[in-house]
Amino acid sequence: MVDIDLESIHKAFDDAVALEEVSLTVEDGEFFTLVGPSGCGKTTTLRTIAGLSSPTDGTVRFDGEDVSDVPVEDRNVGVVFQSYALFPHMTVTENIRYGLRFTDPPRGLTADERVEELLELVDLPGMGDREPDELSGGQQQRVALARALAPAPDVLLLDEPMSALDARLREQLRREIKRIQRELGVTTVYVTHDQEEALAVSDRLAVMNDGGVEQVGTPVEVYEQPATEFVASFVGENNVFSGVVAANENGELAIEVDEKAPEGHRFHVAAEDHGGHAGHGAAADTDADDSHVDEAHAVGDHVTFCVRPTNLDPAASQNRFPVALGADEYLGGTTRLYGEWAGREIVLRLPEPPAEDAITVGFDPTEATLL
């Protein structure tokens, strides 16, 4: 198993820049996710690691060794694509065996034993003689996974492997992929556009946007301490405010927000570490992204902060402001409400929609996160 190091990868296509100065480190045995909207460069990054796309500039290292010029077939990576990409003229067994034509099976196993072992691993015992078109989408994807794992690759690369499956199957299969990855301890890079999925499966994740990396961190870090406005609104829902620091007293910033509201347009936000929420502060055991935490905010500085919909509470005593309610969506257990305050949209989460068409909510200064 190896760790992966991408150093200032730059990729330009004929007409557009796909990646700009992407630098990432994936630890040995880690489940690492690249997440972002379509066109953000996550798939290009994955293809660069695989050797399917050669960067215009920059270096790819496996265990410190420069593999930028190693062709894909010699990189010892396993790739699973969204479209499964099974060889249609081969049976399940022949598909899984294909990589063993070029690499000996691990631990001195014979090819047959290796195929049996992998069919067990992906929970398809006895299916070896099937043709790919006799399998369901989920089964095909398991075969694709087994095929990628057969030569015991150093790195497992998964490119939106479950996007073509329905929601229930997706959740089941992602648990299974996670289990297999734990069992084998193979360094894994997973690409998805689904931020919920990224939070659910990753050891760490990189949020990408517009050809660059916005933030790298554990799911908790990324969710609780978004580094940029993009991350704040892409990962989970958020209400993002910006304004000017009017005072900085007792570890609290008084922020005059840009919206001109008749009342309450000055919000109080904890200036300290966002880990103020009990129990979450210790989660940051990596060195990723803690740059802005201890910055001093002087009066007159322009700052941005966000408050999760779940933290906007009608019972809160501070930072209260009135919200005119619009549409609501019942989500089972909670209701999402779209409202308006001072000409901007505010998203709320409440146990049930109030009877009135306006509500006053507030938030604790420690529940807001400075970006």
Next chain:
Amino acid sequence: MTATRERFESVALPLAAVGTVLLLTVLFYYPVGRVLSEAVWRDSGLTAEPLAEVLTDPFFFGVVAQAFEDPSILWTAIEPHTFRLSVPFVDAAIALNYPFPDYRLGLFGFTAYQAFLSTLASVALGLPGAYVLARFEFPGRKTIRSLTAVPFVMPSIMVAIGFIATFGRNGVVNDVLLALGLPRIELLYTLPIIVLAHAFYDAPLVARVTATAWEGVDASTAETARSLGASPRRAFVDVVLPQLLPAILTGALLTFIFSFMSFAIVLALGGLSLATVEVWVYHRVNQLDYATASSLATLEMLFSLLLTYAYLRYEARQRAESASRPAPRKRLFGALNLDRLAVWGYVVVVLVVFVTPMASMILESITGPNGLTLDYYRFLVTRQAEAAEFQIKPLTAVQNSLLYGVASLAIAVPMGVLLAIVSTRDVPGSKLVDTLSMAPFAVSGVVVGLGLLQGLVFGTELLGYRITVTGAVAVVAAHAVGAYPFVTRNVAPLLATIDRSVVESARTLGASRFRVLLDIELPQVFAGVVAGAAFAFAISIGEFDSTVILASGSSAYTMPVAIERFLGRRLGPATAMGCVLLAVTAASFVVIDRLGDGRGM
């Protein structure tokens, strides 16, 4: 050892590509270039004189040749003429007014005119077929759909024989009229019979291309129009028809190109009195007037290259996508309504146009003046034994055809597959290779024959050696050149549909690019390769245009050439030979039907 193999694998494809290009140069570009140079090179100097001679000759360009002096004569060139058709059963003659060009259009004008009429006829005959194939369900629909690919492997001279057997002076139609005590009709050597024969070839093409587009029309587009208030007719005109139009135009453009370059049909059904450019080139070659032949061929080639380029450009812009939800098909068998009645009327027309010629040929081959006979087949056997030196031996023709067919296949299949690979790869120059390798589509068989005759059979000086090849080798070369685009056309689309991530998966598992080709790509397109091979064989078996030029005066004649020679004397032996040819062609069609899907053009 491994290093050597890897070295070999990395150079194998480029080497093979270079070899193919070299072969193409020898078999196609050099010979055709010879024809071209003949037209612009005189007394070791570049000259426009031969071309100018043709361009300013009213015989070739009619009024256009003189229009530099008086443009107004262009407008008077086409005026309505009357074509009289005596109608059996009715004691009258119908006078059909149609704009018939006379000598004022010139040879080129007439060639374009007959191609235009053929295109109209093919579209008119083909569109109802597209409707039936795309919108109705009936037993045998798939078989009939694949039968629309048949004309491509139908030897043109055999179709001509079929039309003579049907509409000729002693053909089936006149036999029936005579038996009913009605006067004969004379259709041979008229423009309508040529147009009808071209429609026989090209209407199925129009039908297939259009039906494919029709099946690709998403039902919800028309349903949306209906829900917005459009009547069924309006929904069709506003929403469905625009989606079909590109396909109809594609079919029409191809039909025009094929009809413009058509040779055997015009030669056999029209003769010199209705000669097109192609027939006239052949005529000049027979008269050993190579200079005029080359000038004419050059001008024809320029025109057809231009048209083919337009076609390829147009076709590239529209790729058929399969519909997410095609409209459900109507049942053909059911209570008779206007729709079904019209379809049944069309079926009768189809039977007359498509089935009668082949049936008549078979019928004529076994009927003599005194009823049923096998005399004509017996003639083929006895002629084999008794033929004089200059006469054609029937069995030798069969043997030659089979031999050349296998040899052409052996050259055309690797060549076609390789070009398919190169053209679907994203490598520098693949577009150029694609275009250059499809050029034989645009160059007529007569021109290729003429080029090979002058370039290879007459011989070429190279490094002090005189290189000549025999007629048989030249015939195989011409057939291979005519056939390999069909292989490429059958293989390339299949290669292009292979999911890129399938190839990439194999690469990540450790396979080199060359191994991926052998292990993953070629096995998946195998059906296309076999279908392409069957096409190549059938093309070779039926090729007439270049063979008749290259085989003249040698023993390298084939079945189609034999048919044409027999045709000069009596219809009987020609139809018998036609039936033999039909049997061989049908056999290769069975292979195409089993393994391919008639994707080739």
